[in-house]
Each structure stands twice: as C-alpha cells, then as structure tokens.
Amino acid sequence: MKIGVRAWRGTVVLAVLLACMTGSLQAQTRAWLDRDQIALGETTTLNVETDEAVAVPDWSGLTRDFELSGHTSRRQVEIRNGRQIERALFGVALRPRREGRLTVPPLQVGGARTDALSLTVGPAPVRSARDGAAAFVEAELETDTPYVQQAVGYTLRLHYAVPLVSGQLEQPEPEGASLQRIGNDITYSREFEGRRYNVVERRFLLVPERSGPLTIPGARFEGRGAGGGFFDDLFDRGPRQLAANGPATALSVRAMPGTAPQPWLPLRNLDLRWLDQPERGRAGAATTLTLEATFDGAVGTQLPEINLPAPDGAQVFAEPPQYDERFDEGRPRVRMTRRFSIVPRAAGSLQVAGPRLGWWDVRAGAARTSAAPDLHLAVDPGDGDATDGDADTQAVATALGLPAVPGADREVSRVWPWLAALFALLWLATSVVAWHGLRRARAGARGLVAAVPGAAPVPRARIGGPSLATVLQTGDPAEVDAALRALVDPPAADLEALRRALGDTGQRDALAQWQRARWGDGDLVAARAALRQAFRAGARVAGPATPEDEAGLPPLYPRR
Incomplete structure (x- = not known):
C-alpha cells in the first residue's frame, strides 16, 4: 500500500514538472508602458516583448x-531548460493626440496578441518666462464672450531665447468655429524677467x-535650438530639442438677439x-460721389452690399x-469705398438721401443704424436742352466711361437715312462691276479650252507623288489608301471620290485595279506596280466644267 502511495505521489510530481516545463517552452508575449500617466504633449514608451518569430509588431x-x-x-x-530561445524587445514612443483616458489597443504579434493597456493624459503644462523656459507660447483673444458669427481676433506669440535651427508652431482647429490665419507672421524681440x-x-x-x-485648443511648438551658452560651445553640444505648449482658451458664445437688424x-x-x-450738377451729365464705410470688427466676406437709392428725376x-x-x-477692420454716378434728367433741385445700414453693437448689446449725410444738388440745365431720352443715353455712356454728348441722338437720326442710301448705291455699283469682270474672265477661259479640241485634263501639282512612291514600296494597304487620297487638294474623302476627280483614264483604271486587289479580287503586287506607273507624274484631275455648268449667273431671259 505504501509503495502504491509513493508511486502515485511520484506520478503527480512528475506531471507538475512536465507542465511547468511545457509552460516555460510556450511562446510568451507581453506589452507594457513605461508611464501610464502623462501630460498632453509628452510621450510614453510602449514596450512589446515576445519570443514569436516576427520582424516587427503591427502598430x-x-x-x-x-x-x-x-x-x-x-x-x-x-538557454532555458536546455533549449535555445530567441526573444525580441520592441519599443515605440507614443504621443497622445488628445487629453483624457486613452486605451492602447491589443497588438497582433505573430500568432500572439497583447492585452489592452490604459493611459491617462492630463492637460499640457504651460510654461512662461517666470519658469526660465527657453521657449513658451502665449495666446490672446479679443473677447471671451462674442456673439455667434462675430469676427474675433486671436493672436499667438511664440517666445524663444535661443537661436532656432528649425521649428513648427501648430494651432489645432476648435470645434464649432472657423479659425483662419490672417496675414504674415510678425517678428520682434521683448524682455521678460531680465531675459x-x-x-x-x-x-x-x-x-x-x-x-x-x-474651447480653442492650446497651440503647440516643437523645434530645435542652437546651443548658445558657454558650456554648449565648450563641449561642442549640437542642437537641442525645444517644446512649448500654449494655454487652451475658453469662450462663451452668445446667440443672435431677437431684436437685431x-x-x-x-x-x-x-x-x-x-x-x-459736390453741391452742383448738370442735367444729362454724371456727378460722381464716393462713399467710405469703416467696419470695426468684420472682414470683407461678412459685409452686405451698400447701395445708393435713386432719387426722383435721376439715375x-x-x-x-x-x-x-x-x-x-x-x-479685424475693413475700409470700403464705392463710387456712384448720378445723372439728373432735368434742371432744378435734387435731393440725394445717404445710404443707411443697420448693425449690432457688440459692446453695448444694442441695435444701431449708421447713415451717410443727405446731399443737395443744384442741377444746371444741360447743353442743348437735353430731353429725358438724351439723359438716359448719356447715363449709359457715362457708366461705360464714354463722354456724354447732349442731342447726339437727334443729329444721328437725321443723318442716318442719307448715309444708308449712299452705302446702298455704292454696294450696288461694286456688285455690277465685279459681275461683269467675272463673266469676261470665265468667257476667256472657255475660249482657251475650246480652241484646243480634246484638250487633256489639267495635271495637278505633284503633291504627295514621291511620298506615294515610298508608301507603295514599304507601306501597308491602309497607308497606300491614305497616300492616294492625299494626291488631290483638298484630300479626297475616299477612293471613290478620288476616282471621280481624276481626269486620266489610265489612273482611274489603276485605281480600280487597286481597289479590287485591296478587297481580295486581284494581285496586290501587280496593283502596286500599276499605281506606281500611273501616278509617276502625279495625279491628273479633270479639267474645267462645261460652259453650261460654269455660267456665273443664270440668263436674265431664257434662251429659245
């Protein structure tokens, strides 16, 4: 019985030892953070240890x-339990993108997977000159209680006490507002705490x-500064890293009042x-007014259009x-200028009401109305007693930058019929002379052709002749077709059109032979030779048409 108990105990111990050895031989993968509580802008290192055969974890x-x-x-x-085990340790620096409690997700490492980790991220530390910082960021806001859609100025100032080798200043976008950079950076120097x-x-x-x-998130600066101290020069220290965080800015945005214009x-x-x-004007002539509007606290894209109402008796x-x-x-501030041209229709007194514009006073929280002063114009009579129709014409001319000419419409209306009749007579005379000249030229050409009975077709210039010879020697059928169509000017639409244009029977026969061979009913080699022989001197197009076809104009009376 004792022997059986001892044997049972030995078996249990052996099983435990084997289990321990088996567990030690299994792959082990784990991950941890060197710091689980950091501030925004700082980094923590994520370490991953594994004995899996992997090149790198999936980040x-x-x-x-x-x-x-x-x-x-x-x-x-x-060496573990007589076996050789290779282990790998991977590390990566993590910089959080936001504040709060973040989770480092599980990572796939070969066939293993790490556990999720928790990281607490606090607000970014804001340093100033009083802390002896080599670099710090300030933020200034025009007001922390703006109205919705109010243009508010926001200014960042980066201070650095050492020469910068490189650097980048970033301002994250706020949620619920648009933030647009204005103008170029301004550089200057200041002294803080004796530095x-x-x-x-x-x-x-x-x-x-x-x-x-x-909330406007705090700006962040990262850069490298050149060593400028005695010990930096003594020990030949290179550029050092600089980092600075700006403060976050909180606002309370007010809604648009119900009584706002x-x-x-x-x-x-x-x-x-x-x-x-101006105090005086002239009927039918433009009087120019220039309005200036100064908006304090707006940009040009926010401004409404300002118009000048047309007074009675003027445009x-x-x-x-x-x-x-x-x-x-x-x-932000905007200075707007706009020019208006007033054209009175008649002499007398003209009252011009100044433009008015309603707005909301953000400092007093009240509705306001601004207006330009009213103007009084003493309008003198225009030249030639300009009528209303003349004034309208002159107003349009003034708007186009043209000089106003009172009474010009009446003068033009009297002269225009005579000018029209004169131009009609000149056109008729020119047409008759041109028609007679054309008939004489065509008659001479017909006589010349008729003087030589059976005259051959007029040969065309050798446009494309040599190129056709080259294509016939080395080109494919499609290239030969293109070269043939190019023999006439303008090029023929197809080979049928070319055949109709040719005046030489031999060339038409060679072209027909090529078309038959082209589509399988003949010898292409023989057809190429026929084309080469027929078009050796270029294409010969048909001569002038018959006299009946070339008559310039039909006869006035039909022939009997």
Whole structure:
C-alpha cells in the first residue's frame, strides 16, 4: 500500500514538472508602458516583448489616438531548460493626440496578441518666462464672450531665447468655429524677467458658428535650438530639442438677439461718410460721389452690399466696391469705398438721401443704424436742352466711361437715312462691276479650252507623288489608301471620290485595279506596280466644267 502511495505521489510530481516545463517552452508575449500617466504633449514608451518569430509588431492600431516615433528593437538569445530561445524587445514612443483616458489597443504579434493597456493624459503644462523656459507660447483673444458669427481676433506669440535651427508652431482647429490665419507672421524681440526673447506673432480670425461654450485648443511648438551658452560651445553640444505648449482658451458664445437688424452684422463700430460732397450738377451729365464705410470688427466676406437709392428725376450707376482689410488692435477692420454716378434728367433741385445700414453693437448689446449725410444738388440745365431720352443715353455712356454728348441722338437720326442710301448705291455699283469682270474672265477661259479640241485634263501639282512612291514600296494597304487620297487638294474623302476627280483614264483604271486587289479580287503586287506607273507624274484631275455648268449667273431671259 505504501509503495502504491509513493508511486502515485511520484506520478503527480512528475506531471507538475512536465507542465511547468511545457509552460516555460510556450511562446510568451507581453506589452507594457513605461508611464501610464502623462501630460498632453509628452510621450510614453510602449514596450512589446515576445519570443514569436516576427520582424516587427503591427502598430497600425495605434495611429488613431497616438503619434508614433522613436522605433527601437533588440534581440537576445538565452538557454532555458536546455533549449535555445530567441526573444525580441520592441519599443515605440507614443504621443497622445488628445487629453483624457486613452486605451492602447491589443497588438497582433505573430500568432500572439497583447492585452489592452490604459493611459491617462492630463492637460499640457504651460510654461512662461517666470519658469526660465527657453521657449513658451502665449495666446490672446479679443473677447471671451462674442456673439455667434462675430469676427474675433486671436493672436499667438511664440517666445524663444535661443537661436532656432528649425521649428513648427501648430494651432489645432476648435470645434464649432472657423479659425483662419490672417496675414504674415510678425517678428520682434521683448524682455521678460531680465531675459531677452525673440517673438513670432501669428494672427487668426475666429468666427463662432453656434452659441454656447467653445474651447480653442492650446497651440503647440516643437523645434530645435542652437546651443548658445558657454558650456554648449565648450563641449561642442549640437542642437537641442525645444517644446512649448500654449494655454487652451475658453469662450462663451452668445446667440443672435431677437431684436437685431437684418442682415445680421455684429460690429464694434460702423462709420459712413462721403469723401466728396459736390453741391452742383448738370442735367444729362454724371456727378460722381464716393462713399467710405469703416467696419470695426468684420472682414470683407461678412459685409452686405451698400447701395445708393435713386432719387426722383435721376439715375444712379454704381461701381464695384473696393475693400482694404487690416488687423488692428487685435481685431479685424475693413475700409470700403464705392463710387456712384448720378445723372439728373432735368434742371432744378435734387435731393440725394445717404445710404443707411443697420448693425449690432457688440459692446453695448444694442441695435444701431449708421447713415451717410443727405446731399443737395443744384442741377444746371444741360447743353442743348437735353430731353429725358438724351439723359438716359448719356447715363449709359457715362457708366461705360464714354463722354456724354447732349442731342447726339437727334443729329444721328437725321443723318442716318442719307448715309444708308449712299452705302446702298455704292454696294450696288461694286456688285455690277465685279459681275461683269467675272463673266469676261470665265468667257476667256472657255475660249482657251475650246480652241484646243480634246484638250487633256489639267495635271495637278505633284503633291504627295514621291511620298506615294515610298508608301507603295514599304507601306501597308491602309497607308497606300491614305497616300492616294492625299494626291488631290483638298484630300479626297475616299477612293471613290478620288476616282471621280481624276481626269486620266489610265489612273482611274489603276485605281480600280487597286481597289479590287485591296478587297481580295486581284494581285496586290501587280496593283502596286500599276499605281506606281500611273501616278509617276502625279495625279491628273479633270479639267474645267462645261460652259453650261460654269455660267456665273443664270440668263436674265431664257434662251429659245
């Protein structure tokens, strides 16, 4: 009995040992992070260890939430339980794309799969000159309580205390608003805490698209700075990495008030004025007015069109507006100018009402209306007592940049019938002379042909003759067809059209022989030789048509 118990125990121990050995021989794959809590902008290293025979793990599942860099790998061989085992250690630096609690997904490593990992990402640290930072970023917003669709100035300032070798400043897009870069960067220098910094200022235009809370993510700078200190030069240190994060900016966007004028135009100020104010005008002549509108807190794409209502007894023509946009005191401004031409129809007094435009005062939270002053014009009589029809004509001429000529329509209306009659007579005389000359020329040609009975067809110039000989020697049938059609000018549409145009019987027979051989009823070699012989001097087209066909005009009276 004791022997049986001892044997049973030995069997159990042996099974346990074999299980341990088997487990130790199985492939082992695991993953871990060197830090599971970091700030936005920092990196953590993901390590993957495996004894699978793989070249590299599949990192594609990480690119959604992380930026990958700094790939490393290391392999080692160890002896375990009398067996040689090769193990590999892979590493990659992960930079989170956002804050919050992120999950590192499982990775496929050969036939094994790692476990998911958790990473906590906090807000990016914001450093300033007081911290002695070599580089830092500032953000400035015109207002943190804008209205929806209000143009708001947003300014970034990158400060760096060492010379930059390279660098990139990035501003992520906010959700619920458009952010557009305005103008070029501005560079200057400032002093903070007794240390001088170079500054790069970059300006943006922020336009909220909906009301409610809005957050502008902090900007991020990454670059390399040249070593400028004593110890850097002494130990020959190369460029060092620089990184800086800007602060996130929170806004509370207000909705459009129900009492706001339409179209919705949120501004800080609007000023309308006339650059020139003429006091006198002339009937039928254009008087030019120039309007200037200054919009404080808007860009040109947000502005409505400003028109000048036409007063009674006058026409108004407007030129396209001109915009001058700039960024001043941290916000956008637009200066618009537009020219109007007023053409009075009659002499007398003319009242011109100035344009009016409603807008919303974002500082006072109230509706406003701006208007240019009304104008009074004393209209003098036009030259020649211009009528309303003359004024309309002159107004159109003025709009096209042409000089106004009062009474021109009446003068033209009296002269035009005589001019029309004169041109008709000249045209008739020219036609008669040309017709007689054409008849004499054709009659002479018919007489010349008739003087030589049985005259041969007129030979054509040898256009394409040599090329036909070359094609007949080396070309295929399709190339021969093309060369034949090109013998006449213009080229014949097909070989039948060419045959009808030819005036030489031998050439027509050679062409017919080629067509028969071309489509299987004859010898192509013999047909080529016949073409070469017939067209050796070029194509001979048919002569002039019969006199009956060439009569220029039908007879006035039919022949009996």
